Amino acid sequence: MSVLKEGRMDLGTVHRERVTLVVDGSHFVVDPATFTAHPNTMLGRMFGPARQHNFTRPNGKGEYELTEGISASIFQVILNFYQTGVMRCPDGVSVSELREACDYLCINFNASTVKCRDLSALLHELSNDGARRKFEGFLEELVVPAMVSCAQGGERECHIVVLADDDIVDWDEEHPPPMGEEYSQILYSSKLYRFFKYIENRDVAKTLLKERGLKNIRIGIEGYPTYKEKVKRRPGGRSEVIYNYVQRPFIQLSWEKEEGKSRHVDFQCVRSKSVPNLAVPGEGGGGGAAWGGTMPTPQVDELDRLNGPDPSQLPQLSQTAANES
Secondary structure, eight states, rough: OOOOOGEEEOOOOOOOOOEEEEEEEEEEETTTTTHHTTTHHHHHEEEEEHTTTOOOOOTSSSOOETTOOOOHHHHHHHHHHHHHHHHETTSOOOHHHHHHHHTTTOOSSSTTTTSOOHHHHHHHHHHHHHHHHHHHHHHHIIIIHHHHHHHHHSEEEEEEEETTOOOOOBBSSHHHHOOOGGGSSSEEEEHHHHHTSSSEEEHHHHHHHHHOOOEEEEEEEEEEEEEEEEEEEETSOOOOEEEEEEEEEEEEEEEETTTTOOSSSHHHGOOOOTTTTTTOOOGGGOOOGGGGSSOOOOOOHHHHHHHHHOOOGHHHHHHHHHHHH
């Protein structure tokens, strides 16, 4: 590799054809065959069939501009993949940014293609990949059937508790837990229970659920009652039941736009207003009811606001109708 003037880097010396890529203000002069040797990557497609059919076009200077968001130092590491099949991430280069660039450029990011001195950062990214694949299986096998069960019962949200395979739930029918756990969906899966022990895995699961269109997602650890330990008798004959609680993961989510809100006008929620300035019967002319001041603005429902006249104009319209009659 030879560094040219004005920040240009010349990669390869065998073939005559060269293309210039502009990345983060730096110019990289590359043999396009370097990219086409990896046809399943984005750059391989850009300078392969897409270029042959004029789908990939240079700018006015004949240069190909790569999208913003990829730094020159990151792209230099990526070029190592096209040359040697391995990306060697030096100190000072963010492994997470390299991962994002690989995802965008359709380059496999795994232990075979990435070598990094910072093993913690590398293993973190690999763990995220493994967690995502793992939860995709849990989602289809366990979580989706629980959500379908709630939806078929008319619910708009779902609360799922994950118990271990050997957890035993034995509630007293006369003294059940006073927390509404009977409305929770219970999943017995020690594998899913261990998966959710890590905060990072819960973050990966939450991201995946958002991508699938779910709303109001909460994933955490909570106490769940398993069996009755004892019953205390209080003065007056009232009983207090004490349950044994275990800390177990839970998933709470909804598939509606706004939790707990309907998309129609609830007429029962429209509050009426009293009219304190109505004249008492028998007062005023004619012995009938008369207005003792200005007429108040009538209470109007939301649908009336959409379909009817402006409420502020109603008194004037009423007076006009009276004069015409």
